Amino acid sequence: MTKLIPGLFALALLLLGGCVTQPALRGTNDLGVVIERADGSVLIVEHSRGSVLARVQGLGDLSHGSVVFSRDGRYAYVFGRDGGLSKVDILTAKVVARTIQSGNSIGGAISQDGRLLAVSNYEPGGVRVFDADSLALLHDIPATAKPGGGLSKVVGIADAPGQRFVYSLFDTDEIWISDFTDPKAPNTTRYTGIGRAPYDALISGDGRYYLAGLFGEDGLALLDLWHPEQGVRRILDGYGRGERPLPVYKMPHFEGFAGAGNYLFVPAVGRHEVLVIERGSWKQVAAIAVEGQPVFVRARPDGRQVWVNFAFPDYDRLQVIDVDTLKPVKTLHAGKGVLHLEFTPRGDQLWASVRDEDKLIVYDTATLRPVKTLPALKPSGIFFTHRAGQIGL
Amino acid sequence: MPRPVSSICLAVLLVGCGAALAQEPAPERRQALTHLLKQECGSCHGMTLKGGLGPALGADALAGKDDEALVATILLGRPGTAMPGWERFLDEAEARWLVRQLKRGATHD
Numbered sequence: 294m295t296k297l298i299p300g301l302f303a304l305a306l307l308l309l310g311g312c313v314t315q316p317a318l319r320g321t322n323d324l325g326v327v328i329e330r331a332d333g334s335v336l337i338v339e340h341s342r343g344s345v346l347a348r349v350q351g352l353g354d355l356s357h358g359s360v361v362f363s364r365d366g367r368y369a370y371v372f373g374r375d376g377g378l379s380k381v382d383i384l385t386a387k388v389v390a391r392t393i394q395s396g397n398s399i400g401g402a403i404s405q406d407g408r409l410l411a412v413s414n415y416e417p418g419g420v421r422v423f424d425a426d427s428l429a430l431l432h433d434i435p436a437t438a439k440p441g442g443g444l445s446k447v448v449g450i451a452d453a454p455g456q457r458f459v460y461s462l463f464d465t466d467e468i469w470i471s472d473f474t475d476p477k478a479p480n481t482t483r484y485t486g487i488g489r490a491p492y493d494a495l496i497s498g499d500g501r502y503y504l505a506g507l508f509g510e511d512g513l514a515l516l517d518l519w520h521p522e523q524g525v526r527r528i529l530d531g532y533g534r535g536e537r538p539l540p541v542y543k544m545p546h547f548e549g550f551a552g553a554g555n556y557l558f559v560p561a562v563g564r565h566e567v568l569v570i571e572r573g574s575w576k577q578v579a580a581i582a583v584e585g586q587p588v589f590v591r592a593r594p595d596g597r598q599v600w601v602n603f604a605f606p607d608y609d610r611l612q613v614i615d616v617d618t619l620k621p622v623k624t625l626h627a628g629k630g631v632l633h634l635e636f637t638p639r640g641d642q643l644w645a646s647v648r649d650e651d652k653l654i655v656y657d658t659a660t661l662r663p664v665k666t667l668p669a670l671k672p673s674g675i676f677f678t679h680r681a682g683q684i685g686l
Numbered sequence: 687m688p689r690p691v692s693s694i695c696l697a698v699l700l701v702g703c704g705a706a707l708a709q710e711p712a713p714e715r716r717q718a719l720t721h722l723l724k725q726e727c728g729s730c731h732g733m734t735l736k737g738g739l740g741p742a743l744g745a746d747a748l749a750g751k752d753d754e755a756l757v758a759t760i761l762l763g764r765p766g767t768a769m770p771g772w773e774r775f776l777d778e779a780e781a782r783w784l785v786r787q788l789k790r791g792a793t794h795d
Contacts, residue, residue: 330733356733374732397737415738446739463739490768492739508768540763540770543729544739605726606775630725648725 317384321366324383325635325677327646327653328358328371329670335360335371336669337383340637340644340677343655343665347386353377353393359400359674362681363425364407369676370425372401378412380428383678390428394421402452405684409473411450411458418444420460420471422479432479437465449494449505449547451685453518459503461491461514468494468505468516468525487514487525492562495547496685502572506547508562511538515575528575529568538563543604545588548686553596553616560587560601567601569619579619583612589633592616593658594640602631602645611645613661623661627654635675646672711780719780720787730768735788739768745791756788757781 324346327336334350335358352358354375361370368389371379376395379388397416403409403425410423418436423429436445445464453459456473468484468491489509496503496518503516512530517523545560552558556578557570567587569579585607592599599614608631613623630648637644642664643656648671655665680686711719724733730740741747748756760781763771776784 354732354734354736356728357738374738375734375736397732399738492768540774541768542726542770542772544768605729 319384321383321678322638323678324366325644325675326360326369326371326381326383327669327672327676328355328360328674330355330358330648330673331671333373334670335369335381336672337386338653338667338675340642340655343642343667345667345669349381349386349388351388352379352381352391355673357399360676360680361401361403361410361686362676362678363403364681366678366681369678370401370403370410372398372412374398376414376416378410378423378428392423392428392430394423394430399446399448400450402450402458402685404452404458404473405454405456409456409476411452411460411471413447413450413460415446416443418446418462418464420447420450420458422458422471422473431476434469434471434479434481436462437467439464448492451494451496451503453496453503454500454684457518459494459496459516459518461487461494461505463490463492463508466490466509468503468514470516470518470521482521484516484525488512488527492544493547497572498552498684500684504547504557504559506545506559506562508541508544511562513559513570526575529570529577532561532568532577532580539565539586541586541604542606543586543588543608545586545590545604548589548591551590551592551599553592553599556616558590558592558599558614560590562586567599567614581614581619581621583614583621584610584624591634591636593636593643594638598658600634600636600643602634608632625656625661625663627663628652632673633675635677637677638679644675644677646675648672711783715780716783719776719784722775723784723787743788745789748785748789753782753785753789756785760784 323341325338333352337347353373356374359372369381376393376398378394380390382389395414398414401412410425420434422432445462448463450460458471468487471481473479488507491505492508494505505514511532513528514525515528516525541563559568561568566580571578585603587601601612609629611625612621615622628647628650632648633646635644645654653667654663657664731743732738735743761773763769
């Protein structure tokens with residue numbers, strides 16, 4: 294009996310332990326991850342009620358942290374500035390796998406079938422591809438050598454249909470497509486001379502168009518993935534010609550196709566403007582004057598509004614553009630250091646991170662009023678799990 | 687004869703000392719500059735200054751680099767690259783102070 298009791302006790306402990314680690318039964322499609330850039334942590338949030346569920350620590354330098362999700366919406370893959378790649382279980386709020394895959398990284402993407410993760414690296418420049426389950430390294434695709442030594446930095450990586458990853462080489466003015474249809478023998482197509490210094494890129498929600506912003510010249514590089522044989526073409530060549538661009542204190546970001554109807558909204562580099570491009574003809578329809586240099590330009594899922602945040606020093610506000618009239622309709626003074634914006638899946642809310650005030654603000658997109666504030670430590674990127682089902686996010 | 691020389695030396699030292707004191711930004715301003723460095727410069731150079739789109743700015747990376755060139759880069763930027771000039775937001779003495787902090791590796795707030 295005296296021997297049996299400790300045995301029972303151990304069994305009870307095991308059972309209890311099992312209960313504690315078993316996540317509560319729930320879906321994940323109203324969950325999200327918020328990067329806390331200074332502390333190397335992320336918050337797990339939910340947007341049905343608007344609350345913080347947990348904080349996960351130990352993710353390294355997240356000064357340019359970004360996230361993609363597993364296709365089941367349970368795991369967040371967090372890409373850190375220091376080359377860290379972490380797999381976070383958002384139901385148990387635990388890091389289940391982590392690797393330091395390079396010296397300096399900028400972002401990543403997940404393949405169409407959800408089995409491969411591709412990370413775009415600055416140091417050493419190139420793309421590395423990992424098994425999404427184990428984070429084991431599968432392939433290393435070094436970028437082109439720079440004239441001055443080292444390899445080109447890789448930016449703007451996105452997944453495309455057909456098990457492809459598309460990305461841009463900042464230092465050598467290229468766009469590459471790596472096709473992983475045969476995961477053991479990927480095939481890379483290289484487009485050179487696409488325009489000076491592509492700094493970020495996005496892919497349209499239907500996976501057809503890859504669009505890279507150029508830092509070195511006024512224009513954008515466009516690749517039609519239905520017709521890759523046609524090569525990369527330049528659009529909006531010389532926008533704003535004759536005007537002197539302003540100093541750029543923060544690079545704009547291309548994230549998601551801010552498409553609304555037949556229009557596409559992109560940040561103008563070095564200008565206080567959002568450019569509106571007509572899809573198909575790729576002509577500029579309008580240049581909407583805004584209150585600063587746009588960083589993120591994001592369309593509400595129904596396409597009726599576009600929300601914009603700005604580079605330093607105008608990063609204390611957001612502007613809402615009405616797509617019907619192509620005019621700004623509201624300026625929202627969110628606080629110092631508005632770094633990122635994310636819509637809920639059907640666009641009833643917009644969440645904004647306000648770095649210097651250590652908070653997230655939730656806006657009702659119908660009334661354009663804040664409805665909630667949540668504490669977060671120096672928050673930057675906000676990523677909701679419905680991205681798991683979206684091409685290019 | 688030794689007398690004038692030493693007084694000149696003393697004068698030079700005093701002036702140098704005075705200039706150095708004048709160049710040290712006030713504590714609040716130092717904090718703001720450190721915040722600017724970590725957060726805004728960090729957008730491109732990494733929050734820990736180990737580099738990103740822009741090069742690393744750690745003490746080892748800057749060792750041997752000319753102070754004047756670094757101050758000019760901060761204030762005026764580097765044409766043909768993504769580095770903008772920051773003269774709208776800080777003056778020369780403040781840029782000089784930042785260079786000293788960077789070279790000492792003392793850039794944490």
